[in-house]
Amino acid sequence: MINKLSASVADALTGIADGATVLIGGFGTAGIPNELIDGLIEQGARELTVVNNNAGNGDHGLAALLKTGRVRKVICSFPRQSDSHVFDGLYRSGQLELELVPQGNLAERLRAAGAGIGAFFTPTGYGTDLARNPDGTDKETRVINGRPYVLEYPIFGDVALIKAKRGDRWGNLTYRKAARNFGPVMATAAKRTVASVFEVAELGALDPESIVTPGIHVSAVVQVPRTATQAGGFREIS
Structure with a gap:
């Protein structure tokens, strides 16, 4: 019986090695898999290459991961914003390498990895x-x-950490609006994909026409609580 549901974030992230390339979904604060990032911090892998559209906000999520000093390189398209002080400090002090990639190129390099396109x-x-x-x-x-x-050239990941809205035990995923962003292409570009979901659906409950990421691209699904976050002066459910 196929069952990709993990009992905890820690279980879902088992096996991420030092030196791994980690694709992390999200666009600004939309669709950031914060629970998985926190789990990666606890897991302890070092010398990571992180691929994300941004380079962290404030002191939480991706910025908190950078702050641990366990990220060697960031590949992203928008590293600087008003609250990206963690990245800024690490980069200016030479503790963090940056590969800047235009946003469309970033998406296409990830898509190319999943589609088997050499360049x-x-x-x-x-x-x-x-x-x-x-x-x-x-x-x-x-x-x-x-x-x-x-x-x-394509960007391949050892593991992708993405956030979805609903998933089932086969790993099929649906997303919530803009929180979808890089998740689907990252899921295809990584050797292993871990998805956090707010809701676990029974098999057959997800409309096949609404499934964005088929379970074949997903290795583990872990349910996380739905929380309200502050973004741009508005309350949003992330």
């Missing part, structure tokens, strides 16, 4: 510092139909 050409970043590799060398470029493009 792709994109016009985004051509002629800028973003057309250089992290080691300073120039990325491959090509002119196609008179337009210049930059070659980009």
Whole structure:
């Protein structure tokens, strides 16, 4: 019998190794799997490469993970905002490496990993510092139909931590509005995906037409309590 439900966050995160590349869903504060991030902090893996759209807010969630000093590198598209002081301090002091990726390229590099695409050409970043590799060398470029493009490679994860709204014991997932963001592509790009959900549905209760992430891409599902958080002056259920 297939049963991907985990009894606890700790059980779901067992086996994440030092040096792992961890894909973490979320866009700003929407869809951040805070309970899984807190569990990763407790789990203790070090020298991590973290992939997220942002680089943490305030002192909680992803910022709290960075604050532990156990993240070696961040790959993201928007690292700086008014409350990203944890990232800012670590980066300026040389304790954290940054690979800055345009947001569309970030999404496509993740999608390419899940789709088995070896590399792709994109016009985004051509002629800028973003057309250089992290080691300073120039990325491959090509002119196609008179337009210049930059070659980009997939981003693969050892594990993806994502937040969904509902899931069943087979790992099928549905999401809540903007909280969906990078979750679906990250689930396909990682060797192992752990999803937190607010509700566990009985098998067959999820409309197949509404399932965004099929269970084949999910390794573990753990139920977490629904909490209200403050975001942008409004109360929202995250």
